[in-house]
Amino acid sequence: MERIPILRMGRTLLVTIQLDMHDAHAIQLQEDLSSRIVQTGAKGVLIDISALDVVDSFIARAIANISSMAELLDARCVLVGMQPSVAITLVEMGAKMTGVRTALNVERGMDLLRSVSL
């Protein structure tokens, strides 16, 4: 199975979701990311979903879980790049991604991580 790549930039881990995310990818990402946070001592995780044209409740939950998990491992997590149609759909279906920090794009996400993880 293809894996979602995790890149390291200083003390931040960068995850760009490019593929049509299958459920198994989401589960694998949780595992891979938690090990990488511990291995690298990363203080921040940035997840870019600008290429995702659908986020259903399973993927929304997986992202919310990844965010909580990162916090437990002493890393701040920011979700960036959500498409407007995805945001409208999630709100309408009642999928609350409580506790997930967001920013409009990668640049603002990096700024936010710098301000919260120092």
Next chain:
Amino acid sequence: MIAEPETDTGCQLRSDHDIAASRQLVRKLSQDLGFSLVDQTKLVTATSELARNTVKYGGGGEMRVEQVRRGAELGLKVTFVDQGPGIADIQKAMSEGWSSGSGLGLGLSGSKRLVNDFDIESRPGEGTRVTITRWRRI
């Protein structure tokens, strides 16, 4: 016994991969039908929820997609059928929200909010059929 859908456009729903394939098929057909990006996304998201239910709780099944017309409206109707264990208490399954954890109904209440018409038929021991339609003015 819940009847098999007639084979129109559609796909099998047996695996993770099929859930992704169902999203792609409905995306393409809703684009072809001229749905706005937001309407496409709502219908594709509802499809993803229901396809997952079919795979995970229905023991697999299939999806059928058809173009429908009602006066000055065009619609895309998507049907999910399985011969799985069925749902004993549909009202309860429908009322369980996104945050209720795993189990039936995770995607039912959410997907209902994303479409114009939603119909569910289920008999314990026989299977489940869910039909959704999203309409647009011509």
